[in-house]
Amino acid sequence: MSSQATASAEPNYFEVTKGFKSWALTLDHKRIGLMYLFGILFSLLLGGAFALLVRTELMMPGETISSADTYNKFFTLHGAVMIFLVIIPGIPAALGNIMLPIQLGAPDVAFPKLNLSSFYLWCTGAACLLLSIVMGSVDTGWTFYTPYSLDESKSGAIIPAVFGVFLLGFSSIFTGLNFLVTVHKFRPQGMGWFQMPLNLWALYATALMQVLATPVLGITVLLLFVEHTLHIGIFDPTLGGDPVLFQHFFWFYSHPAVYIMIVPAMGVVSELMTTFTRKPIFGYRFIAYSSVSLALLSFLVWGHHMFVSGQSPLANMVFSALTFTVGIPSAIKVFNWVGTLYKGDIRLQTPMLYALSFIIMFTIGGLTGLFLAILATDVHLHDTYFVVAHFHYVMMGSALVAFLGALHYWWPKFTGRMYPERLAQVCSIGVFVGFNLTFLPQFVMGSRGMPRRYWDYDPEFTIYHQLSTVGAFILGVSLFVVVCYLMVSFKKGRKAPKNPWGGTTLEWDAPSPPTLYNFPEPPVIHELYDYDDIVEDGDNGWVRKPRPAGAPPKEKH
Amino acid sequence: MGDSHAHHEGGHGDDHGHGHGSPFIQHHYDDAKHQFDSGKLGIWFFLTQEILFFSALFVAYILYRHHHPEIFAYASHYLDVKWGAINTAVLIVSSLSAAWAVRCAQLGQRRGLIACLVITIVCAFGFLGIKYVEYTHKVHEGILFGRKFDPCVSSGGAQLITKKNECHGTKASQCVPANIDQMPEQPGWQVACKAYEVTYQGAGAARTEVSRAELPVCNMVSTGHGPPRAENPPCWEIQSNPNVCAPDKEGPTVAALVHYGDGRVRGSTFGIDLQCEPAPEPSADGDPHADVSHGPGFGQPLVVPSTTPSAHDLKVQASMGPPPEHTNMFFSIYFAMTGLHGIHVLFGIFVFIWLLIRAIKGHFTPDYFGPIDYAALYWHLVDLIWIFLFPLLYLIH
Amino acid sequence: MKNRLLSVLALVISVAVLAGPASAQTPAAEPPAAAEPAAEPKTPNVLWLEEIEAQPWNTGGNFWLPTPAAEEADPSDFMFYAVLGLSIFFFTGVTIATVYFVIKYRARPGHKAQPSPSHNDTLEITWTVIPTIICVFLFLGGWRGYLAFTAERGGALQIDVTGQKWAWSFTYPNGTVDNNLHVPVGQPVRLRMTSTDVLHSFYVPNFRVKQDLVPRRYTYLQFTPTRPGVYRLYCTEYCGKDHSMMKVRVIVHETGGYERYLATVEERSATLPPVELGKQLYEKKGCAACHSIDGSPRVGPSWKGIWGESAKMADGSTATVDAQYIKTAIEEPNAQKRAEFAGGQMTSYAGLLSEKEIAGLIAYIESLK
Structure with a gap:
């Protein structure tokens, strides 16, 4: 079948109903995902603006544009917005919501009403978080460490902020729950666990972590909430509570949260690597298993955030040892992706450029993690800019870059429009250069002893800070341009073909944009990552070759 | 949760015939079984996250109990085992009726279903009612969490939190700072205080004092049953409690409890002013009992007890002693755990009422009874959590 | 093909093993000279101490x-360089492979994906096992270094450390209190630390040691300084507005210097006029964070012109600012709060200041008319 034939047969999901109400009360996973996406892009610009304010303040030692108090609010808001509103929901809630059912060949997620509720929980949570800016703004750092965050003079801002995080947590839990059931119960006949695209494996592993880790964040911030409203004292040392217990609870969630951010990124990159090298992924099973093992191991390592908190040496030893175990699945994945490049037919379109940036930056992020897993060096590097640089390499250089790659990859599918390719390639290089310029100097400052969350610093660090600030602006401009051209192309872009990249997973058998229930007729399950019978066909993108008569059917049923 | 579920063989167009009886099977499911299985898996994941949601509180419980077993042993006496046990029974009955409701729904017995749901809801309300009685009692006695932990203590600073007792007066807002020594070998505080009853005019910053009158020290008499009572109200007795005021201070603080004997609540224009000074050394020759015969007066050591405790009081005192430092932590955990559990019960009530309405409307059929099944599973979990909470909080010995 | 990849991997490992220790030795071998406090008692004591405290801190390296500058630096730096070598090696390997493949196999007219295996168990197991082995060694190395930090050391000089927003206070065994840390070279030092308000963290980059300070709990930290000089001491656990100002100096004295320092402090506080002592304390003890001396209100009232004022208290009473009032304000700050600063929180300095120092502060406030 050709793409034109299906496109005209049934209205796509934009056309099926119109008007505000049809979006506000929609149960269609694609519309919900799209609304998430716009919320997330807005939050990305907001979080980015705070990042630039932070970097501008650090251009010079002493006061550059803001007082110490204001600076503390900037970095807190930057962290909270980027983590809770952008990266955690970025791939799962927005892109996952849109793509997961389509990649499964399913008409929707298992619980569409729950899906819509998650979205409204997210909106309410985001509104509460932003409300705290008006209420005087939190300055506790995104980690809300007690007892600093128990300061009653700041309750006005902290209460809405922690309540917002609580709601965002439940939004995340319900999304994860929905995905788990969808993957279990909506896989079509012919798609066993090991015929699932790797993106689905990653989303599955992510959903598992969302359901198992986020409740602990929920109860932790709820306790913080009652600390402020009722003075319950569980974390308050003056009432006999234990402030360090808060750190344990917080990191029991927040370490898996790092994997909630990075594992879907790995899934996306696996998809991009195979599509743009036009060959099957190298070591499918190893990648699939490593996603799930990362999900499980991520629950055992939270203590490595607390090596200098006064934890016992025995606990430190155990957590250090366990931390190394998460390095291994990560290393396996990198080797497999590089292995996939071997003897491929590599196309350097924008999503692939992001995927390649991901590999480089994830390697840096992962290797610098080794410094922090080693007890002897972590004691020196803990809470310095080295840590800042490390987690930005993982959470931004990897997770956000993969999000951008995924966004470009699936943009033609769910909007039905192409983005401007050349401009996008330039921006992706801008992101790469800007990012590295921002964060490479921070490794050096960190290992030379520059503590994080400092408003003022010693003159010897000036040069590193200035390089970093320049890099941040290159990065900021690039991201801003990306958001702008995407918005423009959403309305005005060239119409996208059904399969612009030559992907083999099921979403490329659905029309662009898909119909209300994704597939006008049930999709045929082909062998995963089989590029043999997909050929380029000019403006129609890629199409499946008609099978020569008499050839044995390749499809599994 | 095995391998792939066979489904959507047919198309998803408008002609997608459901082929099943209930109108509540949603469009994107293949059939009633597909919907039911998905919902069931969903509720299991939900219950898993519920367990993790509670787990942090259990961890907090374990840690604090491990570090401060004395607090838990002491404070759990202030929970009423009788009410706890009744509540356990109530919840078990409701769990049973919830399970029965599932069976009725499966068999299409609408009457039975409605009856079971009603029993479940009544039990849930019963549970919350009993919880309300327990909470009110604690509110009344000031046995609350964290900073709100402000219980009455028995006469003269013997530091026994009253059990099933009521505060017969108003608490002084004034606290005396830390440099008061407590003599370890005798009850009471080496501090000399005077208490005044003050009336004010206006509020906030504009508040001005209108009058003040010094109050006499209470002469406490034992009533045989219950707490000792003041013979000469209005009068005051000193209270010692590290949690009453200035929680950021190291060391003990004291407050005054004024007895009026009329149980009335005094308004905001009314306050107690307590003025204390560290007392002089008990006596030059070092005999800690040298001043025991004197009543408290300004510049004199406060000496207690001024009443003869009943035999029962003595027995309880001997077994209890003064509350350990940070006894409030037990009640913080108690209220956090039972409070969160109570919120779950409340949520369950809403769910069951919604199900009851649907059952009356006749929505549930042997083809479609998923919501009853899921709610019952949720309810069993709520029940189960209580079954852990009851011994962990009430039955510590 | 498989063999080629395997041999590349073998190369990776061998270079990594060599690169670690090799790079560890070169940079650490020749530390640049830093200013060292002289122990020779030529200059008068008080001046000597002021000179030392005015010295720029060591920015070398x-x-x-x-x-x-401490024994703890050796295992830490060794592991740092070892992992750095390893990281550079793996990073270069991954990057070169990526770039090489991208160039060699990029799509171009006439180029097609060549058949290649979609998995290779031997290779995959190899690149699972090798990182595992490396990780085991890294863990053991880091663990051994850490054990050296935490092992009890005999004959340690115990110093009490108190952190508060936003100042440090160090109490030496003889009762001397200072806001900079002075330690003798070559002697193990054991810090017993706590905080009066929120979390802080003690960090001396040159010593490679760090430990959080937790309110109402003691944490401990040990180190043995090996190199006389002046170093930075940072707070690295975020603690609010002036977190980045909570940095002081660690002065590692040459043999005999530490004793001379203690004697000097005694002498200084004995000879200093009270107003001067008060002024020094104002600057050093963190008073300036909340109280200005120019009349502008900060978190707390300005000290300028405050002496003799009758101030309205939060509880409605009035009090005259006199010696008794100031003493109470220092020792029990929340017992008497001024109405307009009722929301401010000051931590008690009881026990952190001597009577003489309190008298100095009173004299200083009296002088700010």
């Missing part, structure tokens, strides 16, 4: 790490 190499590109990656600051000058090591």
Whole structure:
């Protein structure tokens, strides 16, 4: 079948109903995902603006544009917005919501009403978080460490902020729950666990972590909430509570949260690597298993955030040892992706450029993690800019870059429009250069002893800070341009073909944009990552070759 | 949760015939079984996250109990085992009726279903009612969490939190700072205080004092049953409690409890002013009992007890002693755990009422009874959590 | 093909093993000289101490790490360079492979994906096992270094450390209290630390040691300084507005210097006029964070012109600012709060200041008319 034939047969999901109400009360996973996406892009610009304010303040030692108090609010808001509103929901809630059912060949997620509720929980949570800016703004750092965050003079801002995080947590839990059931119960006949695209494996592993880790964040911030409203004292040392217990609870969630951010990124990159090298992924099973093992191991390592908190040496030893175990699945994945490049037919379109940036930056992020897993060096590097640089390499250089790659990859599918390719390639290089310029100097400052969350610093660090600030602006401009051209192309872009990249997973058998229930007729399950019978066909993108008569059917049923 | 579920063989167009009886099977499911299985898996994941949601509180419980077993042993006496046990029974009955409701729904017995749901809801309300009685009692006695932990203590600073007792007066807002020594070998505080009853005019910053009158020290008499009572109200007795005021201070603080004997609540224009000074050394020759015969007066050591405790009081005192430092932590955990559990019960009530309405409307059929099944599973979990909470909080010995 | 990849991997490992220790030795071998406090008692004591405290801190070191100045730096730096070598090696490997493959196999007219295996168990197991082995060694190395930090050391000089927003206070065994840390070279030092308000963290980059300070709990930290000089001491656990100002100096004295320091402090406080002592305390004890001396209100009232004022208290009473009032304000700050600053929180300095120092502060406030 050709793409034109299906496109005209049934209205796509934009056309099926119109008007505000049809979006506000929609149960269609694609519309919900799209609304998430716009919320997330807005939050990305907001979080980015705070990042630039932070970097501008650090251009010079002493006061550059803001007082110490204001600076503390900037970095807190930057962290909270980027983590809770952008990266955690970025791939799962927005892109996952849109793509997961389509990649499964399913008409929707298992619980569409729950899906819509998650979205409204997210909106309410985001509104509460932003409300705290008006209420005087939190300055506790995104980690809300007690007892600093128990300061009653700041309750006005902290209460809405922690309540917002609580709601965002439940939004995340319900999304994860929905995905788990969808993957279990909506896989079509012919798609066993090991015929699932790797993106689905990653989303599955992510959903598992969302359901198992986020409740602990929920109860932790709820306790913080009652600390402020009722003075319950569980974390308050003056009432006999234990402030360090808060750190344990917080990191029991927040370490898996790092994997909630990075594992879907790995899934996306696996998809991009195979599509743009036009060959099957190298070591499918190893990648699939490593996603799930990362999900499980991520629950055992939270203590490595607390090596200098006064934890016992025995606990430190155990957590250090366990931390190394998460390095291994990560290393396996990198080797497999590089292995996939071997003897491929590599196309350097924008999503692939992001995927390649991901590999480089994830390697840096992962290797610098080794410094922090080693007890002897972590004691020196803990809470310095080295840590800042490390987690930005993982959470931004990897997770956000993969999000951008995924966004470009699936943009033609769910909007039905192409983005401007050349401009996008330039921006992706801008992101790469800007990012590295921002964060490479921070490794050096960190290992030379520059503590994080400092408003003022010693003159010897000036040069590193200035390089970093320049890099941040290159990065900021690039991201801003990306958001702008995407918005423009959403309305005005060239119409996208059904399969612009030559992907083999099921979403490329659905029309662009898909119909209300994704597939006008049930999709045929082909062998995963089989590029043999997909050929380029000019403006129609890629199409499946008609099978020569008499050839044995390749499809599994 | 095995391998792939066979489904959507047919198309998803408008002609997608459901082929099943209930109108509540949603469009994107293949059939009633597909919907039911998905919902069931969903509720299991939900219950898993519920367990993790509670787990942090259990961890907090374990840690604090491990570090401060004395607090838990002491404070759990202030929970009423009788009410706890009744509540356990109530919840078990409701769990049973919830399970029965599932069976009725499966068999299409609408009457039975409605009856079971009603029993479940009544039990849930019963549970919350009993919880309300327990909470009110604690509110009344000031046995609350964290900073709100402000219980009455028995006469003269013997530091026994009253059990099933009521505060017969108003608490002084004034606290005396830390440099008061407590003599370890005798009850009471080496501090000399005077208490005044003050009336004010206006509020906030504009508040001005209108009058003040010094109050006499209470002469406490034992009533045989219950707490000792003041013979000469209005009068005051000193209270010692590290949690009453200035929680950021190291060391003990004291407050005054004024007895009026009329149980009335005094308004905001009314306050107690307590003025204390560290007392002089008990006596030059070092005999800690040298001043025991004197009543408290300004510049004199406060000496207690001024009443003869009943035999029962003595027995309880001997077994209890003064509350350990940070006894409030037990009640913080108690209220956090039972409070969160109570919120779950409340949520369950809403769910069951919604199900009851649907059952009356006749929505549930042997083809479609998923919501009853899921709610019952949720309810069993709520029940189960209580079954852990009851011994962990009430039955510590 | 498979063999080629395997041999590349073998190369990776062998270079990594060699690169670690090799790079560890070169940069650490020649630390640049830093200013060292003289122990020779030529200058009068008080001046000598002021000179030392005015010295710039050590900013030496190499590109990656600051000058090591304690025994703890050795295992830490060794592991740092070992992992750095390993990281550079793996990073270069991954990057070169990626770039090489991208160039060699990029799509171009006439180019097609060549058949290649979609998995290779031997290879995959190899690149699972090798990182595992490396990780085991890294863990053991880090663990051994850490054990050296935490092992009890005999004959340690115990110093009490109190952190508060936003100042440090160090109490030496003889009762001397200071806001800079003075330690003798070559002697193990054991810090017993706590905080009066929120979390803080004690960090001396040159010593490579760090430990959080937790309110109402003691934490401990040990180190043995090996190199006389002046170093930075940072707070690295975020603690609010002036977190970045909570940095002081660690002065590692040459043999005999530490004793001379203690004697000097006694002498100084004995000879200093009270107003001067008060002024010094104002600057050093963190008073300036909340109280100005120019009349502008900060978190607390300005000290200018405050002496003799009758101020309205939060509880409605009035009080005259006199010696008794100031003493109470220092020792029990929340017992008497001024109405307009009722929301401010000051921590008690009881026990952190001597009677003489309190008298100095009173004299200083009296002088700010």
